[in-house]
Amino acid sequence: METKNVKRVPLNGTLELTARCNLRCKMCLIRVDEKRMTELGGRERTTKEWIQLAREMFDAGTIGLLLTGGEPMLRGDFCQIYKAVAQMGFLLTLYTNATLVTPEVMEVLKAYPPHSIGITTYGASPETYEKVTGSASAYNKMIEGVRRLRQLPSKLTIRTTLIKDNANDLRKMSEWAFSIGRDVDFNVSRIVTKAVRGGIAEVESCRLTAEENVAMLRERSKEFIMEPFSRFIKEHPEVIKKEKIKKEKIKKEKIPTTIFKNADNDITNPKGQTVKEKLTLYGCEAGMSAYTITWDGKLIGCQMLGNCWTYPFETGFMQAWKDYPKQVNLQPMPEQCKGCEITCSACPATRQAETGSIGGFPEYLCQESKLAHAMEMKMIAEMQQFIEEKGRLEYETI
Ligand code: SF4
Ligand code: SF4
Structure with a gap:
């Protein structure tokens, strides 16, 4: 491996705190359930492990930190992990479906507002939510979650992924997103690839x-x-x-x-x-200045990558970061x-x-x-x- 003259700095990290989710989106690239976790032979990392690793990442020079999942707020220790990493001083981004924004979550977010929040939405009505996520009630929970998150000074981006079941809602979704405020962005993903790393969604049947x-x-x-x-x-x-x-x-x-x-x-x-x-x-920042730690504790270049990794929880973050290029085939x-x-x-x-x-x-x-x-x-x-x-x-x- 020829690595001379190449400067790799772990500036931007992603913690995939869990691959579980309270919703069942047909096109999710990441989601696994308990059964698949067992089949894959992995385990979610503990509160202590995530906090310790985040500290090592911070010490190694990571500035931007994205907390994502699955749905990160599904973890019972979300507030504990969030508060600990926020206190370390990262520039934080949070990705959530906004259906689990409890008063307890709001308390910690108010105390330490993330720099930005990406809210994934799946349609413009309970009916579309039912089709895409398997839960009609998630729609109103999301609306309420967005109302709460709006109280924060964080930059909000409403995100959506289009599939056959929600493509006709696009106009209504964008009108709603822009009605929240001129400072709110609306981000549409049209291209859906097949699931990665054992994700259980059968994307081919639902994508456009x-x-x-x-x-x-x-x-x-x-x-x-x-x-x-x-x-x-x-x-x-x-x-x-x-x-x-x-x-x-x-x-x-x-x-x-x-x-x-x-x-x-x-x-x-x-x-x-x-x-x-x-x-x-x-050909991008993956593994050069950006990286993801997967729910089961692997360091990979980005969340979309499905093979070649190192083991930061076992070797320490810096060693795993240094070793990563050797694994890339x-x-x-x-x-x-x-x-x-x-x-x-x-x-x-x-x-x-x-x-x-x-x-x-x-x-x-x-x-x-x-x-x-x-x-x-x-x-x-x-x-x-x-x-x-x-x-x-x-x-x-x-
Ligand atoms: S680069 Fe390859 S995959 Fe992409 S459009 Fe061209 S031929 Fe197709
Ligand atoms: S999805 Fe592709 S372009 Fe984006 S960071 Fe990963 S490898 Fe790079």
Whole structure:
């Protein structure tokens, strides 16, 4: 393993405090139940273990800490762990489905407000919640939980993942999210991969097909990009006429640069080049400045990754962090991807989730990426044509 000149600093950590959840979302990538935990041979870590490890992480330089699950508030010791890590001085983020925000939880959150809270929501009615999560009553609990969390000074982000059962609620969900306040963000995940690390959800049966997914993206783009854009051009043609716009060649691709060079595996990007300038493990921050500690006590690059890990509870955090690259077994890009120049939604982790190997060819993601790319190109062409017709632009081509 060639690691010289590569600085890895464990700046951002995630603690997956549990993979259990009080909801049963059809598309959850992580959730396991007690039975599966036994099958997997893992155990959740104790209060003392998490707090001790967090202290080691802090001492090792971790600044940003995400507490997540499963549903972290399902743990009876959530408040105890939260308070201990908050007192250490991390920049805290909390992910929750907001259905278990008790007065006791609020007391500790008020005393130590997290920097930000990501609230996962699953629909705009009890009926949709029933379909997606198996619990109709969770909808009103979530609404009440959000009302309580709103009392905190924390930055709130409402998050949702779209599947067949809740895609039609998207407009209502976004209207509701924005009605909470102008400072609240709304974050939509359209792409759902198969479950990782033994997660029990059968995602394939509930996720949108690639075509449905891109059709929805087209609708959103029409509403939030095309329509405001054409309105603006119509209302302000003078702005456009006076502008001299440089028509840049569209940068088509962010080439995955997955190259922490492994002695056994030469890594090539989709163009067939071995890239050595930027040394990373997976082409992103995973394992370089970010990491996750899984519910059963493994250190991995990110929560989406499903293999290659070290054991921080056994060796100590710093040793596990140092050893991690040695465990990473990179694979060459799939043959089918060589030469592909479009922006792809696949990465090593999602390839692994979809195919069982980080070098596998993820057909679903490929199809979605190609359809989305074609849609984007068409939209850009339409915008350019619109500008030429309505704004009489002068182009300076470079
Ligand atoms: S998965 Fe498909 S879209 Fe992605 S890089 Fe490979 S060929 Fe291109
Ligand atoms: S999901 Fe993929 S891109 Fe994101 S951190 Fe993990 S490996 Fe990197």
